Amino acid sequence: MMSFINASFLWLLLPILAYLYGKKEKQKLSQNLRWMVLILLIMALARPVLFESMHKEKIEAHALVMALDLSVSMNANDIQPTRAKASREIIKTFLEREGQEQIALLGFTINPLLLSPPTTDRALVKLALENMNSEYILTKGTNLRKLFEKIAKFKDEVKKVILFTDGGDEVLDEALITFVQKENIQVFAIAMATYQGASITQKDGTLLQNEEGHIVISKLNDGLETLAKESGGAFVLFDNVANTVKHIETWLKGQKALDEGLERESKQYFELAFIPLSLALVLFFLSATWFSKKLLALLILLGFNLQAEELLTREAWGEGVEKIKPEAKSWGLFDVYYLQRAYSYYDKKAYAQSEKEIYKIKNRTLESQLLLAHSFYKQEKYQVAKSLLKGIKSTDKKIKQQLYYELGNCEAKLLYMERAKNYYVKALQLGEDKDALHNLEIVLFRLNEDSFKVGYTNPSSAEKSNTKQDDLEIEETKEPSKKSESTGGAGGKGNKQSKNSTVTVISSNKEDNAKRVFSSKAYDLINDGYIGENQPW
Structure with missing residues (x-):
């Protein structure tokens, strides 16, 4: 089965195809051949391959x-710069060394959270x-018992x-030590x-204080030493x-x-890139020499319906081809291209830049x-994002549930907690939504406590603005050439919608590890039970 290793090059x-499709005047055969050369070179860059077999090898390593x-x-900060930063630096340095260990990464407070599953890919960890x-x-304390139960x-x-x-x-008591020994957990504890x-x-x-108002001193x-040594670590x-x-x-x-070692799999391929490269070389040779005349005559004799044209023996690439500016009615041809560029900038x-690319789209869809609303949201222009979301009709x-949910996030960022609550309620009225329910609980909790920092949708700063300032922000952000354009979206479904509060948009099916983020649902696992926590440190 044929596939492409670098399939992203096919974009x-x-x-090229959009340009050729919109081109009205006919081109000479040599020019068409050169376009074919360019297409074949792009296909070669994508590395077409045929899958042959799966190769497995054993490596001796630790898990x-x-x-x-x-x-x-x-x-x-009794450890500089802080205990947390020093710990991360140790892990980072360890991962940068050479080794073949299989490593899993866990983070924990009173709940454990798997950050990276077992893998030999150190870059992924x-x-x-x-x-x-x-x-x-949101959870602040420490529970080693739950951590070891997870391990x-x-x-x-x-x-x-x-x-x-x-x-x-x-208290790290005998019961915990017995559990660790029973489960064959060897602990190498770094204090x-x-x-x-x-x-x-x-x-x-300010300094953290306990319920009696005394400053907390963490020692x-x-x-910990007894636990580590008794476990055999x-x-x-x-x-x-x-x-x-x-x-x-x-x-x-x-x-x-590991006695059985780790098993590493690798795929064996047969490279096919030489085929488009060879064809590209042949076509370029034909397009640049008198053989192109012979080729045209041969194709006509074979019955191909070709228009006879004058062929030049010396012709620079693209010489004599006038650049045609696309008319307004043809701008729609590039909408998909602009949208893909917008997604690409968004992922980066x-x-x-993502916002500018979207403004180039002639017929803006719901997607x-x-x-565009997400781009404004990420730029902390929450009022503008809110206005765009309100303008989308479906x-x-x-889709309506998604819009209510994201409007609630915008209102929460703007510190309009009552409005945020109403939107979350509307979202829940349209169906079950764990994210909306979680945010609603936090909003209600903050309204009661009158101290506002919302969990994973938590606004990091208050936007102190009145109605006139909000209107001014919207006006300044509009593209001048698009001020009269309607921002209402179509009623169709977007295929790249996200459902977490920090809005992750997936622009293609390719894996892009450099842009990997943890979803709100992952943070829910570690945040469970934060409200009733006894010793939040």
Whole structure:
């Protein structure tokens, strides 16, 4: 079966085909041949291949679980710059070294969250670490028991865990040690705290206090060393990143690798790129020499319906071809192209460029209107995004639910909590929606508490603006040449809609690991039970 390894290059054919389709005057045979050369070169860049077989090989390696404490106490600075940042730097440095370990990455507070499944792809683990945003985590404490229960479900006979934590305030009793031993969990504990401890500075610059109003001092849990050694692992105090990585390497050298080893699969292909390259070379030769005359005569003799044309023996590429500017009525031909470019810029977080590409679209559909609203949302122009969403009309139940949900997010960002609540309620009236229900609970909670920071939709800053300022923002953002254009979308369904509050738009079927983000549902797993948390640090 034939496939393309670099299939994304085939997108380059779209503007070429659109140009040729819209071209009215006929071209000389040599010019057509050169267009064929360009198309064949693009196909060669896409690397057409034939699948032959799947090759499997065994590699001797360790299976590791790296567990990162994400609780609030990890923001203490008795380890510079903070416990959390130092822990991430150790993991990052370890991943950059050469090795064939199979690594799974877990983050935990009072709940564990799988950030990256077991893999030998270190770049993937590193990407998961970099994309983990602790600001979206509402749970603040530490629960090692739940962490080890999660690790116990891994299939490895011996679970080797590299633990980055201060141990929290929980009692690491005999029952926990017995559980770890029973499940064959070996803990290499890296103490990311000092015995003297430190206070915890919050985002607003104040020090964290307990319910009695006393400043919380977070220290290293004395039971962490006992837990690590009783599990058959080891315990080290953090001194610096380089030495800590060496301690990990030394410990791994003393451990037994997997008896059965790890199985790595690789696909064997037969390259077909030489075929379009050879054809391109032949066609270019024919187009640039007197053989093109012979070819034309031969094709006519074979019965091809070709128009006889004058062929030049010396002709520069494109010489004599006048550039034709597309008329207004032909702009619709490029709508798909502009939309794809808008998605591409959006994925690269170039939201202003994405906005400009959408404004080039002549006939804006519901999909392009939603993407435009998302681009404004990402630029923190929530009032403009809200206005665009309100202008989209649809009779489809699912689309209306999506619009109400995103309008609720905009109102929450603008600190209009009552309006946000109403939109979330409307979304829920149209059907079940876990995200809308979760946001509604947080909005209601913040309304009651009168202190506003909404979970994973949490507005990071208040937009203090009155109605006149909101109108001004909309006016300034409109493209001058499009001011009179209607922003209402069509009633069709967009095929790239997202359902989380931070709006992720997928522009194609290709995998793009560089833009991988954790969904709101993933954060829900670690945020479960944050409201009733007893010791939120």
